[in-house]
Amino acid sequence: MLYGYFAILVYILIALGFAGFVILASHVVGQRKSTATKLSPYECGMPTIGPTLRRLPIRYYIIAMLFLVFDIEIVFIYPWAVIYRSFKGFGFFILGEMLVFVGILIIAYIYVWRKGALEWE
Amino acid sequence: MIIPTVPPSCYLVLGAILFTIGVIGALTRRNAIVVFMCIELMLNAVNVSFITLSRFLNSPHGVMFVFFVMAVAAAEAAVGLAIFVQLYRTRETINVDEINLMKW
Amino acid sequence: MGITVPQINFSIIAPELIISAFALVVLLLGVFFPRTGKNDYLGYVSLVGIVVAFLYTFPIMGKSQYAFNNMIVADGFGVFFKVIFLIIAFLTVLISIGYARRVDIDFGEYYALIMFATLGMMLMAAGTSLITIFLGLETMSIAIYVLAGLMRGDRKSIESALKYFLLGAFATGFLLYGMALIYGSTGTIILEEIAAYIKSKPELLRSPMIIMGIALLTIGFGFKVATVPFHMWTPDVYEGAPTSITAFMATGVKAAGFAGFIRVFFSALGAFQPDWIAIMWLLAVATMTVGNVVAIAQTNIKRMLAYSSIAHAGYILVAFVAGNELGTASILFYLLVYAFMNIGAFTVVILLGKRGEENVLISDYAGIGFKYPLLGASMTIFMLSMAGIPPLGGFMGKFYIFSAAVKAEYYWLAVIGVLNSAISVYYYLRVTVFMYFREPEREITGLTFSPASVVAVIISVWGVLYMGIFPSDILALAQRSITGLL
Numbered sequence: 001m002l003y004g005y006f007a008i009l010v011y012i013l014i015a016l017g018f019a020g021f022v023i024l025a026s027h028v029v030g031q032r033k034s035t036a037t038k039l040s041p042y043e044c045g046m047p048t049i050g051p052t053l054r055r056l057p058i059r060y061y062i063i064a065m066l067f068l069v070f071d072i073e074i075v076f077i078y079p080w081a082v083i084y085r086s087f088k089g090f091g092f093f094i095l096g097e098m099l100v101f102v103g104i105l106i107i108a109y110i111y112v113w114r115k116g117a118l119e120w121e
Numbered sequence: 122m123i124i125p126t127v128p129p130s131c132y133l134v135l136g137a138i139l140f141t142i143g144v145i146g147a148l149t150r151r152n153a154i155v156v157f158m159c160i161e162l163m164l165n166a167v168n169v170s171f172i173t174l175s176r177f178l179n180s181p182h183g184v185m186f187v188f189f190v191m192a193v194a195a196a197e198a199a200v201g202l203a204i205f206v207q208l209y210r211t212r213e214t215i216n217v218d219e220i221n222l223m224k225w
Numbered sequence: 226m227g228i229t230v231p232q233i234n235f236s237i238i239a240p241e242l243i244i245s246a247f248a249l250v251v252l253l254l255g256v257f258f259p260r261t262g263k264n265d266y267l268g269y270v271s272l273v274g275i276v277v278a279f280l281y282t283f284p285i286m287g288k289s290q291y292a293f294n295n296m297i298v299a300d301g302f303g304v305f306f307k308v309i310f311l312i313i314a315f316l317t318v319l320i321s322i323g324y325a326r327r328v329d330i331d332f333g334e335y336y337a338l339i340m341f342a343t344l345g346m347m348l349m350a351a352g353t354s355l356i357t358i359f360l361g362l363e364t365m366s367i368a369i370y371v372l373a374g375l376m377r378g379d380r381k382s383i384e385s386a387l388k389y390f391l392l393g394a395f396a397t398g399f400l401l402y403g404m405a406l407i408y409g410s411t412g413t414i415i416l417e418e419i420a421a422y423i424k425s426k427p428e429l430l431r432s433p434m435i436i437m438g439i440a441l442l443t444i445g446f447g448f449k450v451a452t453v454p455f456h457m458w459t460p461d462v463y464e465g466a467p468t469s470i471t472a473f474m475a476t477g478v479k480a481a482g483f484a485g486f487i488r489v490f491f492s493a494l495g496a497f498q499p500d501w502i503a504i505m506w507l508l509a510v511a512t513m514t515v516g517n518v519v520a521i522a523q524t525n526i527k528r529m530l531a532y533s534s535i536a537h538a539g540y541i542l543v544a545f546v547a548g549n550e551l552g553t554a555s556i557l558f559y560l561l562v563y564a565f566m567n568i569g570a571f572t573v574v575i576l577l578g579k580r581g582e583e584n585v586l587i588s589d590y591a592g593i594g595f596k597y598p599l600l601g602a603s604m605t606i607f608m609l610s611m612a613g614i615p616p617l618g619g620f621m622g623k624f625y626i627f628s629a630a631v632k633a634e635y636y637w638l639a640v641i642g643v644l645n646s647a648i649s650v651y652y653y654l655r656v657t658v659f660m661y662f663r664e665p666e667r668e669i670t671g672l673t674f675s676p677a678s679v680v681a682v683i684i685s686v687w688g689v690l691y692m693g694i695f696p697s698d699i700l701a702l703a704q705r706s707i708t709g710l711l
Contacts, residue, residue: 061206065199072195075188107249114256133409140402147395156391163398167405174409182414183405186356190401193363197394200370204386211380217391220384223461 247274255333301706323675385465400445406438513539569685
């Protein structure tokens with residue numbers, strides 16, 4: 001049984017070896033010139049002005065929240081789509097059930113929309 | 122090449138370990154959002170166990186259960202986010218140690 | 226895995242369907258026709274929905290029908306609990322009609338969430354599979370998390386929502402893991418199939434996996450019904466939440482928790498009764514004692530009622546331990562009478578407050594008995610009933626519970642229960658003493674009594690008196706309801 005893992009071991013060794021080789025090679029071959037800019041914590045961008053932790057508008061949280069709730073409903077639609085064809089003769093009934101499900105989601109959507117949660121001011 | 126099979130007990134142990142990490146995290150961390158993340162970890166540990174058992178027992182119920190757990194977890198996360206935002210607005214903190222207006 | 230169309234029978238979930246439809250309507254009415262400060266009409270629409278759902282419980286009474294692949298059942302037990310939940314929801318909406326406006330939470334969402342929570346409770350009582358029970362529990366809990374924190378400007382309300390949310394979600398994790406382990410040991414999620422499987426394989430009785438599952442389930446349900454040592458959230462959440470929601474939580478959530486508890490433990494895990502009885506015995510004693518002793522020290526009436534609700538969960542656990550027919554019937558009886566007396570007491574708390582001045586300290590009750598004689602008399606009735614003084618409903622409830630314990634030969638448990646009941650008389654009577662024998666330190670003036678809340682008090686007084694004086698009808702009904710469960 002352990003034989004199967006041998007390939008994985010070889011793979012890990014190659015990956016580690018290659019990463020080590022690249023770092024070593026650049027260390028040996030590459031030239032180093034230190035300047036003040038290069039020694040600063042971040043090489044790119046500009047020195048920051050003011051606090052870096054800015055407050056985000058609350059809108060982002062509301063959109064994230066709504067996305068989370070509506071997005072997860074797909075988890076119920078996928079299995080439905082997968083088995084839909086195997087229900088011969090019950091097609092309309094099954095379709096109707098999904099319409100009810102989506103209808104409830106639409107009610108939720110209308111509620112969110114009327115509540116003004118989708119406005120970005 | 123032979124693909125080795127991992128015995129289901131390994132996944133169950135993985136689920137148990139994740140669940141324990143979640144419980145310990147939820148009890149020891151102080152930031153409400155981190156506490157909630159630990160609780161989500163507990164739920165996902167349960168999901169791992171359910172899927173393993175479902176596959177092992179060859180019954181679809183476990184997978185069905187996972188769908189519902191995921192949906193419920195999303196709903197809980199949405200409500201939780203709203204509560205955290207509201208809490209920060211009134212208290213300027215989400216440290217659970219500082220949220221102590223009421224004590225016996 | 227063959228696919229078959231499950232047997233569909235909408236009539237047995239008619240109350241649930243009606244409640245959800247009305248909840249959606251109220252939700253949409255609230256956003257399409259908002260009338261700031263005049264949203265009482267939403268409460269009346271909700272009342273209509275609850276009454277219609279109640280009427281639809283009659284066709285499914287007295288039958289035992291399964292539907293949706295045995296995931297849900299309309300049996301006596303489920304229907305009795307549905308009636309309890311609908312009564313609780315009705316009273317909660319009634320007491321909300323003036324109160325919600327006073328604390329500025331009278332949006333459509335408020336009433337819709339109460340109905341969604343009721344829907345979850347009914348699913349929990351009717352569910353016969355682990356999935357349905359879990360979904361019902363979460364539908365109820367998520368709605369209640371929001372309701373507890375609905376007073377957005379109030380720091381205590383948000384704090385109570387946070388505490389309830391974090392601890393509730395934590396408990397859900399335990400409950401789910403327990404369900405996963407039981408599913409793993411038996412290979413099914415239908416409660417009766419679990420019981421049948423355990424019967425066919427007696428070696429499972431010593432399987433650590435399923436015993437662990439039972440322990441985790443006990444923790445999960447223990448949190449929901451607030452048993453010691455899983456009760457820490459109760460006083461804080463009950464104090465901070467809007468008072469109408471506190472009444473709803475103390476009665477509805479507790480009843481739903483016990484419905485799920487009884488359903489899972491008696492119809493699926495009955496074979497393990499000798500194992501869990503010892504733990505339940507300890508839980509019952511700890512819950513009664515801690516609840517009653519700590520309640521004595523409280524100065525805020527909402528906190529006092531919170532600890533008293535913990536103590537009442539302890540009494541119900543006594544009947545749970547007894548486990549016989551009378552015990553289970555007395556749980557149903559007690560939960561019904563508890564709904565009346567507890568909601569009644571919280572209604573009096575609501576009526577004694579006004580905008581910006583909630584008057585929730587017990588010392589605020591000084592002199593109320595003479596100033597508002599009828600209100601004082603009602604509060605006295607509720608307090609005496611909770612303390613278990615005859616001839617009120619609370620006394621009959623406790624009487625049935627303790628006789629069930631004696632019948633099952635748990636003499637010590639019954640003795641401890643009666644002693645606890647005696648302790649509780651002290652703090653319940655203290656409220657009455659304050660109302661009639663203390664001079665008020667300051668005047669409470671300008672109270673406006675919402676007519677709907679007054680109706681709720683009248684219904685509650687009637688319920689407590691009726692169940693105290695004519696208890697046999699309701700007990701007989703409860704006994705009929707549980708046939709086939711044990």
